[in-house]
Amino acid sequence: MYFVVYMERLRFFCLVDKQPVCVVCQASKIHKNHDCVPTEKAAQDCKDELNVALKTLQHTLDSLIRLKGTSEEMTESIKNQALETERQIKDLFVELHQFLYEEEAARLAALKEEEEEKIGLMKSMVTKAAAGMLYLKETITVITQEMTDAEDMTLLQNCKATIERAQCTGQGPERISGALIDVAKHLCNLKYRVWKKVLLHVEYTPVTLDPNTAHPCLFLSHDLTSLQYTSQPHRLPDNPERFHMSAEVLGMTGLSSGSHCWVVDTGCNHDWILGVACTSVTRNVEVQARPENGFWTMCLRDREYRAMTSPPTAVTVTEKLKRVRVQLDWDKGQVSFFDPADDDTPLYSFSHTFTEKVFLYFYTQSKHPLRILPERMCVTVQQSGTGHPCTVPD
Secondary structure, three states: OOOOOOOOOOOEEEOOOOEEEOHHHHHOOOOOOOOEEEHHHHHHHHHHHHHHHHHHHHHHHHHHHHHHHHHHHHHHHHHHHHHHHHHHHHHHHHHHHHHHHHHHHHHHHHHHHHHHHHHHHHHHHHHHHHHHHHHHHHHHHHHHHHHHHOOHHHHHHOHHHHHHHHHOOOOOOOOOOOOOOOHHHHHOOHHHHHHHHHHHHOOEOOOOEOHHHOOOOEEEOOOOOEEEEOOOOOOOOOOOOOOOOOOEEEEOOOEOOOEEEEEEEOOOOOOEEEEEEEOOOOOOOOOOOOHHHOEEEEEEEOOEEEEOOOOOEEOOOOOOOOEEEEEEEOOOOEEEEEEHHHOOEEEEEEEOOOOOOEEEEEEEOOOOOEEEOOEOOOOOEEOOOOOOEEOOOO
């Protein structure tokens, strides 16, 4: 017996069960209430959906490729940063070592000089003592002989001269003060005194720049205290902290309490912005350095000084500013600018209630540098057990 099986063409696609069905199945109880569409339409919809998925996958792949490339570049940058930082640390300690070697040599030379001086004094005293001893021995011998060998009349005739000779004993022994090496002078607070001399050869800058935030067109000094614009951008990693759109850089330390101030030497720079910026400021899009964008700044642009309010406020000065002092009082919510060359004349002050850390902010598009000036250091020593400061001699 033979059976003939007729295969019905799958002309529809069940959107509920996600499978092709024939006309008979579409009318059956299983798919009767399901939405079905022609297979051609379903195939096209499937292709469209897969195309969207492919684009997403390709976008993700491209992102991973870029991430891999960026990570490899940053790996090289990290190695280069470590090598350069290591070199600068070694150079700095070479300078410190050289200073300490020279200071050691100077103090040993002073000790040697005192030793030779006082040994010379002692040799002189020994020579004088030896001469005195010789004179006294000769005198004793002469007087003894006269007393023993001379006749009474001769002794009496020479009595006056003999007694005078006996009484002329020369210079007696001297007690010399300060003949020993002044050990206390050489060793008293030696580490402290050397340290104070070290302070004369080093500078303390209240704030420094963070090179990881610097735009590629900014050149920072090795000690991270000055910046200037260069038309040849450096090849730097594309890290999230870095400003990418304009020549900006932040300070190293975030400030979230207290009062802080720093002085910037603007010199001949004719295009600058100074102030503070919030942690959350946008770094990959160019925005105005104004309070609504998280900046509290003052600028020199087109030979005009302005506080960067909205709109900017003109700042009047009597002479070109060579230096600007910036003061932040985070707790009181004030950012103020002063002219230190004119008895700290106030230039402008912002008021704002801060809710996050702020960083020093700098911008320039001039080849003349902006430099954060060092501060004078004051050493205070407290007396043990009292907590009161006392004066310490050099």
